Amino acid sequence: MKTKGMMIQQLAEHLGYADSEYLSKLLDHLLTEEEATLMTNLPDTPKNLTLKLDLDEEYVNCRLRDLFMRGLVLIDSHVAGEPIYLVDNNAGRFMDMILFDPRYQEEDEDFYSLWRDFFNNELVYAPRSPEKLPFRIIPVDENIEDHRTILPYEQVSEIIKNAKRIAVQNCPCRTREQRCSAPLETCISLNETAEYMITRNIGREIIYSEALHILKSAEEFGLVHETDNTDNPTIICNCCSCCCVFLRAITVFQQEDVIARSRFFAQFDKEKCILCFRCLARCLFKSITFVEGQILIDSSKCYGCGLCSTTCKGGAISMVLKENALSIPHKGDEFMQGFTNIP
Incomplete structure (x- = not known):
């Protein structure tokens, strides 16, 4: 026994x-x-x-x-x-x-x-396959140079709009780490995942307008949108770099290939830059620096979250589709795929 x-x-x-x-x-x-x-x-x-x-x-x-x-x-x-x-x-x-x-x-x-x-x-330190990353960054909806280039399942407002049921629950990462003052009730679940969260009494059902308000508040706080790396998102996380699984792995443990980057990058127009320096504080990935009197963006470090563009007072930063942007995997590898059944 x-x-x-x-x-x-x-x-x-x-x-x-x-x-x-x-x-x-x-x-x-x-x-x-x-x-x-x-x-x-x-x-x-x-x-x-x-x-x-x-x-x-x-x-x-x-x-x-x-x-x-x-x-x-x-x-x-x-x-x-x-x-x-x-x-x-x-x-x-x-x-x-x-x-x-x-x-x-x-x-x-x-x-x-x-x-x-x-x-x-x-x-x-768990091993990950760069070819099969479970989550990806979603760019902020604003300041995308050509909205015809953004797909419905990589635009947070469209992901929310297309959901049949929406719930919000506390962020498990900030609950675990307790390292910052970012809001807790920011994880948004969709459809069957929302039903799972509601059934377990850990998710609060919300409507489209409240979900948008949560996302907007998260952007203003400087949190990064993340979702399943498929064309059928089931959850939207709003992540800080000090607590959240993937961003902490990147910014604290200097790991690469832990989360898929968005298909966009921050394009900088130095003629419009008024040196407000807001982008320096907003970038969690340290891809923006100030060298010899000018702002520089290292595209190799940019994850395409778009936070820098939303607070640029001069409108010098816009989000542009990468030339060789990878396609987003077809549904089937969602975070909660097959595990949202209820009794």
Whole structure:
């Protein structure tokens, strides 16, 4: 018979971090022995688990539903009307599904310290494929030189407009890191992902106009828009460089190829520049410098977020489509693809 420690080790290994002392401590804190038993026997349906573990069916259903509501398990699909529960194998998404939930704000500092240690010492170094990056930067809608060049699924206002259902929830990254005063309620989920967030009571349903207001406020605060790197976005994050997964990896850990750049770059017209220097403060990627009396933009460091262009008093910066802009992958690799099913 497996001990709780053995089951925690099995779950940590399933998430790809068998040797992580941080993740093991978190799992041990989050789960009872009975819950660990259920999770290490997934994926499966409640009925099958009832037979396999010789447990009461109502008890199994209630425990799995509770684990789902706490973000510890997901639902893969349904068979004959029964949900097939599973444990995510993506450690980053597993972390977010927990930290999206306001109930964990009641936890003490040790809880968040463990999540910070797990991310900053282990998860941030997870191998990534440059050919299959999960998220991408979206340019701010304003100051795009030719709007005919922007696609509906890389324009935040159009992404929101085309959504059938919208919800907003707290940013899991700023909840974890707690390093700045940026607003928390800024993560916008769409369609089935919105329904998942609302079902778990971690997302607040909003309408188009409020979503636009949240996005505009995020831009004014200097947050960068990010979304799934597909033509079927399911979530829009508004990210700071000190807390958020991908921007922190770039700006603090000097990592490259962690997030896809937008298909636009900042084009600078020195004749219009009045040296207001606002762009220097706005650029999170340090692609803008002031050298020998003039502003310079290093296009190799520009991620195409557009924040510099929106506060340029002289109108010297516009966003232009790159000559060899890569196409955006077709739907199928969304952040929550296949995991937004509800009981």
